[in-house]
Amino acid sequence: MSLLKEAFERFAPDYLERYGQSMLPSHRRCLTDILSCQTAALDGSLHVCQSCGHEHYTFHSCGNRSCIKCHHLRTEKWLDKQQENILPTQHFHCIFTLPSELRLIVRSHQKEAYKILMTSAFDALQILANDPKHLGGKIGAIAVLHTWSRAMINHPHVHMMIPAGAYNKDYDTWIRGREKFLVPIDALKSIFRAIFMKRMRKALPKQIFPQVIWKKDWSIHINSFDSKIENLLNYLGRYVYRIAITENRVLAVSESTVTINNNGVALHLRGEEFIRRYLQHV
Template sequence: MTKAATLQQALTRFLDPTGLDRQRQRVCTHLLACRTEAMGGMVLQCSDCAHVQPHYFGCRDRHCPQCQGRAIEQWAERQQANILPVRYYHVVFTLPHSLNGWVQLHPEVIHRLLFQSAWQTLRTFGRDPKRLGGEMGMIAVLHTWGQNLSQHVHLHCLIPGGALGDDGRWRGAHSNYLFPVRALSCHFRGHMVSALRKAANAGDLHRVNRPGDVDAQLNTLMATDWVVYSKDCLEHTHTVVR
């Protein structure tokens, strides 16, 4: 069964298409139409045997595995070429599910602040002279869904295990987790909540418009334990990239 047929079967048997928001309905429409007559195309004809072969265009949707497969491979190849001969760490920053509603209302704002807060957290720890005392680096990929297809916004980070000091010398990390995850999660939470408050005050979260919602949500977030995962990937850095 093709992927399009599987999607169509799922929409018909298990999902109510009217229950999907407009964006997800559009994505499903693109995936079902990809490389079919609905997308238009061209006709190729052999000059020797006159065999005719239609060639339909792709949907170019970023969620489409047919259209984006090659782009993913090219991205992975570029990252593989930049891997340094040092120990690497896989760190994941996860947003609490109580923020899912805000993510749906303002995905661009929340995702941008997630990247900024994760990087600011790592950079602060890296520049601490009691830790690495230098400038770090990071490759980060945003995931918005979990393996069970529920909304689960988190950032996967592949981090070289060390920092470049102001003197130009490399200072390598030696622990199995890069930095203490409890300290990372507390700093990440504080920076993200502060950034959300600034965004709300600036009007960037204007769709959150019920009185008291912003303060109530931010107070709840500060009282919640945030999840940060960290582990070294000394033996499988290239696998983590893929």
Template sequence: MGRPSLEVADIFRSHGPAWRAAQRGHLSLGQLKVMSAIEQCRSAALGGHVLRCEGCGTDQVSYNSCRNRHCPKCQSNAAQRWLDARQADLLPVEYFHVVFTLPAPIADIAYQNKVAIYGLLFDMAAEVLQVIAADAKHLGARIGATLVLHTWGSALTHHPHVHGIVPGGGLSIDGKTWVACRPGFFLPVRVLSRLFRRRFLEGLEQLHRAGRLQFFGVHAALQDAKAFADWLAPMRQQEWVVYAKPPFAGPQAVLAYLSRYTHRVAISNSRLVAADVSGVTFRWKDYRAKGDAKGKVRHKTMTLAPQEFLRRFLLHVLPGGFHRIRHYGLLANGNRRDCLAMARTALQAKVEVPTGEPAARAPAFVCRHCGRPMLIVEIVLRERPSIRAPPS
């Protein structure tokens, strides 16, 4: 696949320096690192390799990737490696897709408290799924879930929500049998929504009492306990959005979905249309608009000033060390292997053991002209960063 005609990196290189100067003192270290990584990705600044084709002898220079998780160019390989590791986790059952979304007022304070509130969003979504599934009135089983955090809407606005991929059933309490959900139906959405609302608000109050929330600007008054309680009150009455989609059409559809969602960034290069000094134009999907049967009316274009585009993109930089993909219940990292083995035994599912010689590994570099493998013939060293010397 050829290089897109326009990349997020091009916008950062053109407008990033002026943006840094204008926002000096207002950008976090994490945001500055993301900007620098995207600007240098696959450029001489990071070094690379000189490649030579085994077939036609063509030489090519391939520069290194920044491997930053917010970079649009670096996620496809990371997603593929992650998917290869997940292949063995799939069970021969229906899989469901659920989404838990935070109301807009809480999303506003979540931006100021990313670690605390995003973490609470993960934990409460997982807890609600497991509690309702364990209830004998609904499923009566121990389930597993993979949750993925997205913090953006299609227009790059701040819209934190988690996507969950959940097997359609779970192990009985004694772990000996598999309890399947009804075909095409996992758990009642309204029950999930009501419990999610209650448990999340309880958790938010606990964070406030523990002094783990910070408030700035128009929200500064929420530091007071009574003001915070008054602010929360209306949200106890409104409906919270929990969405459940129909089951996937087989395990391969689950993997295809995961490949699109697990390592997605706020905007991909393929959505960019044009960019100049006056604005950045990109495609977005208006979910509030009524589209036709194929959803074509919903797809629109939007133009933002370059500074506003950068601001919205950087809204979604996660704190260092924060995990945006998490596994719970039967799929939790600590007990995944044992629980999946028990599930396969209960399902009487055979584990396919590879036989014969392992499949040949695809070459890392392939010639764009003839398709033959390319060999590394020279290492291009990365540019040395300038070192500040003490004043003379």
């Protein structure tokens, strides 16, 4: 048995018993699906080899996108589909991260906030890309939302893969961008912050936002990607159907704790806290 599966089998039943009545339905379903996945609880199928007649019985998978077993196949299918959308040009890897002061607000309004985060990031890029000084046309992007840090705490940010170029509608032509420069980063930060906050205030008119966010330097990173574009796509693909922690980062499971690798440092979490952090990203 893997350590990740052991952690869930050891601590999830008690978590459900203690908090089940107050949990979100999606969280409760996630834990029950993980515990029943590929077990007799979901029945199974009998497979017969057409050559030798050997019979093999397998239990059904739960199919939950947050399951510790079921996300691999979906990721592979997503990667295959995205290969069709890749342009034969250099790309940039962009990361938009929200200030820590907004995390609780975003966490409490995920449906509205995550959509606003992703659209605001792209629209801010598009505003600058429209300027002939930079690109002068319409850009494309593959964007992936990522909600956790290595310690599984709430840390919403967006990864984007941007082609180094743009389509100019007026001249019906592709404009090739510069190899090491996409758009000015300081201007992008200001535009992104303004768009995001305007849309959040419209979506949540009664919400009070901390004033300090206007004084902070919002985190945006843009890096040219010189390696094979498939490597960047594979990197993004790990987050599309990825769960908050993978098997290789679980170091140990004891009677009361789960130890995980947090950027090279062993982080010891009580079993209940491990489950709680995992469910934040379901």
